[in-house]
Amino acid sequence: MGSVALKTGYKKKILGIVILMFSGFLIVTIRLGYIMIAQADKYLSLAKDLHQRERQIKAPRGRIYDRNGVMIASNKAVYSISVIYSQTTEKEKVVRILSEQLGLSSSEIKKKVYKNSVREKIKSNVEKKIADRIRKYKLSGVKIDEDYKRVYPFDSLASKVLGFTGGDNQGIVGLEVAYDKYLKGKSGKILTLTDGKGIEIDGAGEERDEPVAGCDLYTSLDVNLQNYVTQACKKVKKEKKAKQVSMILMNPQNGEIYAMSNVPEYNLNQPFKLSKRVKMADGKKQQEYLNKKWRNSCINDTYEPGSVFKIVTAVAGLELGKVKVNDHFNCPGYRMVEDRRIRCHKVGGHGSETFREGVMNSCNPVFMEVGARVGVDGMYETFQKLGLFERTGIDLPGEANSIMHKKKNVKAVELATMSFGQSIQITPLQLLRAVSAAVNGGTLITPHFGVRAVSSDGSKETVFSYPVKKEVIKKETSETVRELLEAVVSEGSGKNCKIEGFSIGGKTATSEKLPRGTGKYISSFLGFSRAKDPVVMGIVLIDEPVGTYYGGTIAAPVMRSVFQMALPYLGISRDYKAGNQEKNSTGQ
Amino acid sequence: MANRIKKKYMTGKIYFDYPMLFLIIFLIAFGILMVFSTSSYKSMEYFKTPYHWVIRQGVAVVIGAVAMGFFCKLDYRVFQNKVVARSCYIISIVLLGTVLILGAAKKGAIRWFQVGGFQFQPSEVAKILMIIYLAYTLSENAHRIVKFKDAMNIIFRCAPIILLIFSQNMSTALILCAIVGVMVLVISPKTKELMIAALAFVGLIVVYLMSTNSYRNERFAIWLHPETHEKGLQTMQALYAIGSGGIFGKGLGQSMQKMGFIPESHNDMIFSIICEELGLFGAVCVILVFMALIWRMLLIAMNAEDLFGSLLVIGCLTHIAVQVFINIAVVTNTIPPTGVPLPFISYGGTSILGAMIEMGIVLSVSRRIHL
Numbered sequence: 001m002g003s004v005a006l007k008t009g010y011k012k013k014i015l016g017i018v019i020l021m022f023s024g025f026l027i028v029t030i031r032l033g034y035i036m037i038a039q040a041d042k043y044l045s046l047a048k049d050l051h052q053r054e055r056q057i058k059a060p061r062g063r064i065y066d067r068n069g070v071m072i073a074s075n076k077a078v079y080s081i082s083v084i085y086s087q088t089t090e091k092e093k094v095v096r097i098l099s100e101q102l103g104l105s106s107s108e109i110k111k112k113v114y115k116n117s118v119r120e121k122i123k124s125n126v127e128k129k130i131a132d133r134i135r136k137y138k139l140s141g142v143k144i145d146e147d148y149k150r151v152y153p154f155d156s157l158a159s160k161v162l163g164f165t166g167g168d169n170q171g172i173v174g175l176e177v178a179y180d181k182y183l184k185g186k187s188g189k190i191l192t193l194t195d196g197k198g199i200e201i202d203g204a205g206e207e208r209d210e211p212v213a214g215c216d217l218y219t220s221l222d223v224n225l226q227n228y229v230t231q232a233c234k235k236v237k238k239e240k241k242a243k244q245v246s247m248i249l250m251n252p253q254n255g256e257i258y259a260m261s262n263v264p265e266y267n268l269n270q271p272f273k274l275s276k277r278v279k280m281a282d283g284k285k286q287q288e289y290l291n292k293k294w295r296n297s298c299i300n301d302t303y304e305p306g307s308v309f310k311i312v313t314a315v316a317g318l319e320l321g322k323v324k325v326n327d328h329f330n331c332p333g334y335r336m337v338e339d340r341r342i343r344c345h346k347v348g349g350h351g352s353e354t355f356r357e358g359v360m361n362s363c364n365p366v367f368m369e370v371g372a373r374v375g376v377d378g379m380y381e382t383f384q385k386l387g388l389f390e391r392t393g394i395d396l397p398g399e400a401n402s403i404m405h406k407k408k409n410v411k412a413v414e415l416a417t418m419s420f421g422q423s424i425q426i427t428p429l430q431l432l433r434a435v436s437a438a439v440n441g442g443t444l445i446t447p448h449f450g451v452r453a454v455s456s457d458g459s460k461e462t463v464f465s466y467p468v469k470k471e472v473i474k475k476e477t478s479e480t481v482r483e484l485l486e487a488v489v490s491e492g493s494g495k496n497c498k499i500e501g502f503s504i505g506g507k508t509a510t511s512e513k514l515p516r517g518t519g520k521y522i523s524s525f526l527g528f529s530r531a532k533d534p535v536v537m538g539i540v541l542i543d544e545p546v547g548t549y550y551g552g553t554i555a556a557p558v559m560r561s562v563f564q565m566a567l568p569y570l571g572i573s574r575d576y577k578a579g580n581q582e583k584n585s586t587g588q
Numbered sequence: 589m590a591n592r593i594k595k596k597y598m599t600g601k602i603y604f605d606y607p608m609l610f611l612i613i614f615l616i617a618f619g620i621l622m623v624f625s626t627s628s629y630k631s632m633e634y635f636k637t638p639y640h641w642v643i644r645q646g647v648a649v650v651i652g653a654v655a656m657g658f659f660c661k662l663d664y665r666v667f668q669n670k671v672v673a674r675s676c677y678i679i680s681i682v683l684l685g686t687v688l689i690l691g692a693a694k695k696g697a698i699r700w701f702q703v704g705g706f707q708f709q710p711s712e713v714a715k716i717l718m719i720i721y722l723a724y725t726l727s728e729n730a731h732r733i734v735k736f737k738d739a740m741n742i743i744f745r746c747a748p749i750i751l752l753i754f755s756q757n758m759s760t761a762l763i764l765c766a767i768v769g770v771m772v773l774v775i776s777p778k779t780k781e782l783m784i785a786a787l788a789f790v791g792l793i794v795v796y797l798m799s800t801n802s803y804r805n806e807r808f809a810i811w812l813h814p815e816t817h818e819k820g821l822q823t824m825q826a827l828y829a830i831g832s833g834g835i836f837g838k839g840l841g842q843s844m845q846k847m848g849f850i851p852e853s854h855n856d857m858i859f860s861i862i863c864e865e866l867g868l869f870g871a872v873c874v875i876l877v878f879m880a881l882i883w884r885m886l887l888i889a890m891n892a893e894d895l896f897g898s899l900l901v902i903g904c905l906t907h908i909a910v911q912v913f914i915n916i917a918v919v920t921n922t923i924p925p926t927g928v929p930l931p932f933i934s935y936g937g938t939s940i941l942g943a944m945i946e947m948g949i950v951l952s953v954s955r956r957i958h959l
Contacts, residue, residue: 011890013774014902018886021909022879028916029875035830035920036868043831050828051844086633195629196848 053194059185060148061169062214062456064162066221067258073162073176073268075148079131080124085116088141098122098142101134125149150176152268158226159265160296161396161449172271173294175219175449178395182453182462185214213456219449220256225249228565233263233540236558240545246297246428247558249566252436252528252537255445255466257394258566262297299392299399302425303541306511307362307551308526309421309431313371314359314484315438316382319477322373325484327355335365337416342368345510359484360492362508362552364420371419376410379418385472386434386444388426393446393467402426421509428524432539435526439485439505439534441478444469486531489556494525496556501574502567503531506559508551513544520544525555529567530575538562605954608884611877612656612932612947616649616940618874619933626846626861627854627935641854641935648937652944659948660955668896673724676717677749683710684752691756711753711760712942718749718764719771719903719946726775727896739776740785743768759926762793763910770906771899797924811924825850826860826919830871837867854935856927860919874933878912888954897953904946907931 035043064073081102088094095113099106102123112120124147126134131144150165163174170184171177188211233245249259267273271294278289295301317323333349334341344350344364350357358366371379383389383404391399403425405414417423429447437444446466453462485505488494494506506527513520523545528537540558548554623645628638666672687710725742726733733739746768754761769789773782798808806819814820814827829845832838843864846853853861863871885905892898908931915930917923929939 009777010774010898013779014886014889017770017773018882018905018909021882021906021913024909024913025875025879025916028913028920028922029872031920031922032830032863032871032916033868035827036833036863036871037835040831040834043828044834047828047832047844050849193844 051193052191055190055192057188057190057209057211058146058148058169059187059211060213060456061150061165061185062179062183062216062453064175064183064217064219066219066223066226067256067451068222069218070223072154072157072219072221072223073150073152076151077128078124078147078149079126079128080121080145080147081126081131081134082119082121082143082145083113084119084141084143085113086141088113088139090139094139094142097134097137097139101130102126119143154223155267155269156265157223157230158221158260159268159271160262160294160298161221161260162268163294164268164271173398174296174396175217177397179217179450179453182215183217185456186212188212215453215455215460215462217453218451220251220258220451221260221449222258224569225566226259226261228562228569229259229538230261230263230265232558232562233261235561236540236542236554237263240542240547240554242542242546243544244297245540245542245558247538247540247562248298248429248432249536249538249562250432250436250447252432252440252445252534253443255433255436255447255468256451257447257449258536258570260296260298262295266293296396296398297541297543298428299394299396300427302400302403302427303522304422304425304511304514305428305431306421306509306522306524308435308507308509308524308539309424309426310359310362310367310419311435311438311481311485311507311526312382312386312388313367313374313379313419315386315473315477315481316374316378317355317370318480319382319473320374320378322378323355323370325354325356325480329353329355329358329363329366329369331358331361331363331365333365335368335416337368337412340413342413342416356484356487360487362488362493367419368416371415372412374419376407376415379415380407380410382473386437387469387472388430388434392427392429392433393448394429395448395450395464399429400427402430421511428539428541432526432537435507435528436534436537437472437478439478439482439528439537441475442471442473444472482531482534485528489527489531493552494527494556496552497525497527497560497563499560499564499567501576502529502563502572503575504529504563505531505534506556508556510549510551521549523549523551523553523555525551525559527556527559527563529563530572532575535572536563536566536570538566603955603957605884605888605951608881608888608947608954609951611881611884612944615877615881615932616652616944618877619940620645620649621840622858622862622933623854623935625841625843625865626858629847630853633848644937645935645940648940649944651937652941655941656944656948656951659945660951662948662952663956664897664900664949664952665894665956667720667900668724668727668894670724673721676721680710680714680717680721680749681752684714684749684756686710688752688755709938711757712938714749714753715760715764715767715907716942716945716949718746719767719900719907722746722768722771723896723899723903726771726899727894730775730895733772733776736776736778736781736785739772739778739782742772759914759928763907763914763928765789766910767903767906771903774899774902807924807926811921814921822851822857823921823925826857827921829857829860829864830920833864833867833871835868837863837865837870840865856915856929856934857919858934859916859930862933863919875912875916878908878931882909885950888950888957891957892953893956897956901950901953904950907946908943 060075063071066072083094091113095106095110099109109122112122135144148169161174163176164172165176166172171180188209191207229247229249233247237245244262246262248257250257274286274289278286330352331344331350333347334343350361350363353361353363388402391401414423433447445468448466450464452464482505485507486503489497489504489506493508497504497506504527506525509524511522513522522541522543524539524541526539528534538559540555542555545554620642624642627641631638631640750761750764753764769786773779776782798805810817810820810823814823825845829850843861845864846861850857850860862874882905885901889898889901889905892901911928911931914928918925929936931943932940
C-alpha cells in the first residue's frame with residue numbers, strides 16, 4: 001500500500017482546479033479592494049446619509065419693533081408632542097394621559113399611537129404648561145420637542161403690513177416676507193445615528209450645529225399712530241357703512257411710514273380663520289377669501305385718484321410755466337372737449353376765478369384748461385418725474401403699478417379727464433409719494449417701513465437705505481403747490497380738515513368707481529402738515545360709503561381727527577395762535 | 589513536505605492534520621463571534637436578549653463538533669461500499685422528493701423540514717451524500733472511464749438529484765454541478781472535452797437565466813444596476829457596508845449596517861459586515877484562511893491512501909471553495925445575487941453541521957495518509 005492512490009495525472013488536474021479556484025478568490029479580492037479603497041469614499045458618504053438622521057433645531061425668528069422700540073411681533077416657546085411607536089411600551093397609558101392633557105379624543109390619539117410608523121406627531125403648538133405636565137409622567141416613547149410660534153401682541157394692529165408666518169416659521173405675507181432673509185435666522189441641526197427603522201441609537205455620538213437666531217427688525221411704524229389711524233378708519237367705516245377704509249401716514253421728507261391701515265384688519269394670531277359663511281365653501285373659495293382678507297389695498301390695488309390728482313396737474317402747469325397762481329379762468333359748469341361736454345362738479349359753474357381759486361374749488365374746467373396748456377408730453381413728463389410710471393419700491397411684497405394710457409393713445413378727451421384724475425389708475429401709495437415730492441421741495445422718496453436689522457446679540461446692525469431722487473421739480477414750484485394746498489384746507493374744499501393753530505395743506509377727492517353709474521364712490525383726502533414744512537402726510541380712502549360721498553365732507557374730517565392727535569404727538573408745534581388765523585389765511 | 593510526513597510515519601506517529609483542524613476551529617470560532625456581532629442588535633429588538641441567534645448557532649456548532657469527531661474517528665472506508673453508495677443516492681432522492689411534495693402541498697417551494705426547533709435543509713445533506721456516492725462510483729470505475737461518453741454517463745446519473753435540487757434552490761444545484769463536474773474531471777482523461785462541455789453548460793445556464801421567467805431575469809437586472817433597480821436595495825446595502833469598512837474597518841461590533849439596514853445580516857450577507865467591521869485587512873485574512881484550508885485539503889487529496897478517499901476530499905474541497913467564492917462574489921456584486929451561506933461563518937444549523945461533517949470525513953482521510 002505504499003504507493004500514492006492518486007495518479008500524477010489526477011494530481012496535476014486537481015492542482016490546476018485549485019489554482020483556478022484561487023484565481024477566482026483573487027478576482028473577488030481585487031473586487032473587494034476596489035470597493036473598499038477606490039470607492040470607499042463614495043459608499044462611506046452614501047452610508048452616512050443613510051445612517052444619519054438630521055433633526056432640525058429651529059432658530060427663533062427675529063422680533064419686529066416699532067419706531068419707539070415697542071415689540072409688535074415676537075415668539076413664544078411652544079412644544080410639539082409626538083410618539084415613537086417602537087419605543088412606546090405602555091400604549092394604553094400613553095393614550096389615556098395624552099388625551100387627558102391635550103384634550104383630544106382618545107380614539108384619535110389611539111390611531112396614532114398604534115400606527116406602526118417611525119414617528120407620529122400628536123399635536124403641535126402645545127403650551128409650555130401642558131408640555132411640562134406631560135413630561136412629568138416620563139412616558140417612554142413620547143417625545144416633546146421645543147418649537148417657536150410667532151405671536152403678535154397687538155393681534156390685528158397693522159395686520160396687512162406685518163403679515164404673518166407659516167408652519168415652518170417662514171414669512172407668508174407682508175413685512176414677514178419682505179424681511180424673511182433677516183428675520184428667519186439659521187436653523188441648527190442635530191445629527192444622530194439611527195438604525196434601519198430610523199430609531200436613534202443610544203450612546204452614539206451626535207453632532208450638533210447650533211441655530212442662529214434671526215435679526216430683529218426695527219420699523220418706522222408707530223404703534224400709537226397706527227392705533228389712532230385704525231380707530232379713525234373703523235369709526236368712519238361704521239358710520240358710512242363703507243366696504244373698506246384705508247389710510248397711510250408717512251413722513252414726506254424721508255418716506256418713513258408711521259401708519260398704514262386697511263380696515264377691516266384681521267387677527268394676525270389667527271390668519272387662517274374663516275368666516276362662518278366661507279367655512280362651508282370649497283377650498284378655492286376659501287383661499288380667495290383669505291387672499292382678500294390679507295390684501296393691503298394701499299399698495300396692492302389701484303384706483304382712479306380723482307381730484308387729489310389735480311395736484312399733479314398743478315405741478316405740471318406751474319413747473320412748465322403754463323399757468324400762474326393768479327391766471328384767470330372761467331367756469332361755465334362744463335368744458336367742451338372736441339365734441340364732448342365734460343361737466344364740473346358744480347353744475348352752475350364757478351364763474352370767473354383765478355387758478356388759486358380753481359384749486360380751492362377743485363374746479364374741473366380749470367384743470368382741463370391747464371392740462372390742455374401743458375399738453376400730453378408735459379403731463380407725461382411730469383408723471384415720469386413724480387414716479388407715477390414706476391412702483392414706489394416700498395418694502396412690501398406684491399406692489400401694484402399704475403395703469404396709464406399709452407402716450408400715443410392720449411387724445412384731447414383723455415388728456416382732459418386725466419387732468420382731474422380720471423382715466424388713469426394708480427395706487428394710493430404712488431399718489432402719496434408723488435404728492436410728497438410735489439410739496440417737500442422736489443425730492444422723490446421711497447416709502448418704507450424697514451429702518452434697520454440688528455442681530456440677536458446686538459453685534460451686527462444693518463441700516464437700510466432707500467433710493468432718493470432729488471429736485472425732480474423746482475423748489476419754487478413745490479413752494480407754490482404747498483401754498484395752494486394750504487389754501488384748500490384753510491378756505492377751500494378741504495376746510496373740514498382745518499385744525500386751530502396748525503397749518504395744514506390738503507386736497508379732497510371723490511372718485512366714481514368703474515364701471516360708472518353704479519353709484520359707488522371712493523372718497524378720499526390727502527393732507528399734510530405743517531403746510532410750509534411738511535413732516536407728516538396722510539391719505540385716507542373710504543371705499544363705497546353709503547349716503548354722502550363727497551371727500552371734503554366725509555374723508556377730510558377723518559384726517560382731521562387723526563391729525564388732531566398725531567400732530568401734537570409728533571411734536572409739531574402750533575404755527576400760529578388761534579386768534580391770528582384770520583390774518584394769516586386771508587392774506588390772498 | 590513529503591519527507592517530513594514520511595519521517596513522522598517512520599517514527600511510528602499517526603498522521604493527523606492539525607493545521608487543518610486549527611483552521612476549522614478558527615473559522616468556526618470567528619463565525620460565532622461574527623454571528624453574535626451581526627445578530628445581537630436585531631436579537632435585542634425581537635427577543636429582548638442579544639443571544640437568541642448566537643445560542644442557536646452555538647448549539648449547532650456543538651452538535652457539529654460531535655459529528656465531526658465521530659466522522660473523523662470513523663474510518664471513511666466504511667462508505668466504500670456498494671450498499672452505502674446506493675443508499676446515499678436513494679436517500680437523497682427520497683429526501684428531496686419529500687420536500688418537493690410537501691412544498692407542493694403548501695403551494696410554494698420550501699427548502700427545509702422543521703425538526704424540533706431547527707430547520708433542516710435536505711439539499712445540504714444531499715451534497716454530502718452525493719460526494720460519497722460519486723466518490724465510490726468514480727473510484728470503482730476509474731479505469732473504465734476512458735471515453736468522453738463514459739464521463740457523461742456518470743454525470744447523467746447525478747442529473748435526477750441535481751434537477752430535484754434545482755427545482756427548489758438554483759444556487760445549491762449549481763454548487764452540486766460544480767462538485768460533480770470537478771470530481772468527474774479529475775478522473776476522466778478527456779479533460780479538454782469536459783472543459784468545453786462545462787463552458788457550454790455555463791453558457792447554457794446564462795442563456796436560461798437571461799431568457800426565462802422574470803424572477804431570474806430580475807437578478808441580472810439587479811446585478812447590472814443595483815443603484816436604480818427597485819430590488820437592488822439589499823445589494824446596495826451590502827456595498828455600503830463593504831465600502832464603509834475601508835482598509836482597517838470600523839472595529840469589531842461597530843457596524844452600522846447590521847442595525848436593520850441589511851436584512852438577515854448574520855446570514856448570507858455576513859461577509860459584508862466582516863468587511864465593514866474589520867476592513868479590507870480582515871476580509872483578506874478571512875479569504876486567506878479559507879485558501880489555507882483549501883490548500884490543506886488539496887494536500888490531503890493528493891496524499892490520500894486510496895482514490896476513494898482522495899475523491900471524497902476533492903468533493904468537499906470543491907464544495908467549500910465554490911460556496912466561499914459565490915458568497916463573496918454575491919456580496920461584492922461580482923455576480924448576480926443568490927443566497928449562499930459562507931461556510932463555517934454564516935448563521936445556519938444545517939449549513940454548519942454539513943460543513944463540519946465534511947471536515948470530519950476529510951480529517952478521517954488525512955489520518956490514513958501513508959507515506
